Amino acid sequence: MNKTKSITLLNKGVADELQAVHQYMYWHFHLDDQGFAPLAALFKRVAIQEMGHVERFADRILFLKGDVEMVCAGPVEKITDPQKILARAAAMEHEAVGIYNQYALQASQNADSATKQLFEMQVNDEERHFDEFDKQLENIKRFGPNYLALQSFTKAPAEAKPAAE
Secondary structure, X not given: OOHHHHHHHHHHHHHHHHHHHHHHHHHHHHHHHOOOHHHHHHHHHHHHHHHHHHHHHHHHHHHOOOOOOOOOOOOOOOOOOHHHHHHHHHHHHHHHHHHHHHHHHHHHHOOOHHHHHHHHHHHHHHHHHXXXXXXXXXXXXXXXXXXXXXXXXXXXXXXXXXXXX
C-alpha cells in the first residue's frame, strides 16, 4: 500500500465534506430565516453528519501518519430559493456517490482495504442524504407551493415543545 495515495484521496474527501458542511449550514441559515423550520433542520442535521464524515477521514489520515488538510473544495453557492436549494443538494449528494465510488476503487487498487471500506460507508451515507433531499423535491412537485407553505407553520422536530404535564 502506498500511504501517500490513500492520504491524498482521504484529504480530497475532507475537502468535499467541509464544502458540504459550509454549503448546508448556509442553506440552513437562509431556510430558517425564511420560516421553513423543518427544511432548515434537515440541512443542519445533514451538515452535522457531514462533520462526522470529516472526522472519520481525519482519523484515517492520522492513522496513516498523514496531515489533515482543512481546505474546502470550493465556495458556497448563494442559492436561497427552497426548491433550487433542494435540487442542488440532491445533485451534490448524487455527485458525491460517484466520487466516493471512484475513491473506493482507487483505494482497492492501492491495496488499502480499510480506506476502501471507509469510502464505501460514505457512499451509503451520501445515498441516504440524496434520498432525503429527493423526497422533499418530490413532495414539492406532488403538493405544489402548499407543501412549502405548510413548512412555515410547522416547527422543526428539535424545536417542538414537549406537551405540558
